[in-house]
Amino acid sequence: MAVREVLKYPNDILKQYAADVTELTDEVKQIIQDLKDTMLDAGHSTGIAAPQIGILKRIITIDASRNKKCKENHGFMVMINPEIIEHSGTVTSREGCMSVPDFTGNVTRAERIVVSCFDENMQQTVLETSGFEAVLIQHETDHLNGMLFIDRVISKRTDLFKRKKY
Amino acid sequence: MDTHYYALSFVNTDCKGIVADTTKVLFDNGFNLADSSSTLLQGVFSMIFIVTNNKDYKEQEIKDMFKNVRSHMEVFKFDKKPEAKEGCHYSISVYGADKAGIVHTITKEIAKNNLNIIDLQTKITGGSPKVYIMMLEVVSDNENNENIWQEALKKTAKEINTQINMKKIEFYEL
Numbered sequence: 295m296a297v298r299e300v301l302k303y304p305n306d307i308l309k310q311y312a313a314d315v316t317e318l319t320d321e322v323k324q325i326i327q328d329l330k331d332t333m334l335d336a337g338h339s340t341g342i343a344a345p346q347i348g349i350l351k352r353i354i355t356i357d358a359s360r361n362k363k364c365k366e367n368h369g370f371m372v373m374i375n376p377e378i379i380e381h382s383g384t385v386t387s388r389e390g391c392m393s394v395p396d397f398t399g400n401v402t403r404a405e406r407i408v409v410s411c412f413d414e415n416m417q418q419t420v421l422e423t424s425g426f427e428a429v430l431i432q433h434e435t436d437h438l439n440g441m442l443f444i445d446r447v448i449s450k451r452t453d454l455f456k457r458k459k460y
Numbered sequence: 461m462d463t464h465y466y467a468l469s470f471v472n473t474d475c476k477g478i479v480a481d482t483t484k485v486l487f488d489n490g491f492n493l494a495d496s497s498s499t500l501l502q503g504v505f506s507m508i509f510i511v512t513n514n515k516d517y518k519e520q521e522i523k524d525m526f527k528n529v530r531s532h533m534e535v536f537k538f539d540k541k542p543e544a545k546e547g548c549h550y551s552i553s554v555y556g557a558d559k560a561g562i563v564h565t566i567t568k569e570i571a572k573n574n575l576n577i578i579d580l581q582t583k584i585t586g587g588s589p590k591v592y593i594m595m596l597e598v599v600s601d602n603e604n605n606e607n608i609w610q611e612a613l614k615k616t617a618k619e620i621n622t623q624i625n626m627k628k629i630e631f632y633e634l
């Protein structure tokens with residue numbers, strides 16, 4: 295059990311591509327536990343990606359139920375090597391990220407997605423979701439490709455906001 | 461050391477190199493850029509900078525620094541750090557056939573309902589008849605009475621023959 299430091303931009307690790315996980319080693323199990331602990335420790339967080347704690351492996355943990363307004367979700371999930379294989383619709387929301395603490399930004403993402411991934415037991419699963427949970431998975435999967443929400447903000451003057459509260 | 465806050469605004473019809481010239485003066489005089497917004501409005505380039513400096517300048521002293529930059533400028537000095545309003549954010553768009561008083565009528569109703577406008581943009585389409593479009597972002601203390609003010613705004617928009625859309629801005633902590 296370990297709460298890790300969440301890296302903040304401009305830390306270079308956040309801009310790198312994370313590697314696939316090929317087997318469920320003790321190290322991978324430990325990373326999953328650390329991600330979970332770190333996410334729970336940050337009171338308002340609903341998801342975290344391994345690069346955010348300095349590990350360039352394709353692992354994310356999410357829990358959309360931590361957003362009280364998100365009615366339909368799959369609760370806590372570990373996703374290893376997640377891949378969005380289908381998407382439809384668009385939705386714009388204002389995103390905040392633990393790794394970019396000073397800003398929030400308007401980002402347009404797919405409204406509904408189908409994700410293929412491995413769970414914490416390295417069992418392959420396919421999952422369909424929409425709304426907040428779909429936005430959450432896209433945001434965290436972006437972290438595995440060195441993408442931050444600020445890379446997705448369209449360069450309009452009204453799309454990036456200084457955070458008013460911390 | 462104290463931090464002093466200043467708002468500087470510039471307007472200019474000749475915009476080539478104006479941002480570089482203006483920010484050079486800021487940089488040379490030790491100002492830090494805290495926030496800025498610049499845009500071209502009908503061929504007039506408008507810039508607003510919120511800057512900080514450890515030095516306590518008079519407004520005229522700052523104006524003098526820019527005497528070689530070809531702009532109309534104003535300086536506003538703050539006594540303390542200007543704070544943004546907290547609360548629930550909503551985006552509002554209003555559009556209709558262009559006629560006088562749309563902005564005033566809508567914003568008067570917004571003020572009456574204790575909402576704060578934090579962003580406002582208006583555009584007029586080029587076609588005939590011309591269409592007026594207004595986009596706003598407003599902040600409310602809370603979401604308790606959103607039905608009441610949204611109904612009031614709908615009624616006001618209808619009275620002046622405009623369409624209005626209001627949407628709460630979803631804020632996601634990811």
Ligand SMILES: [Zn+2]
Pocket residue numbers: 390391392393433434437634
């Ligand atoms: Zn993030």
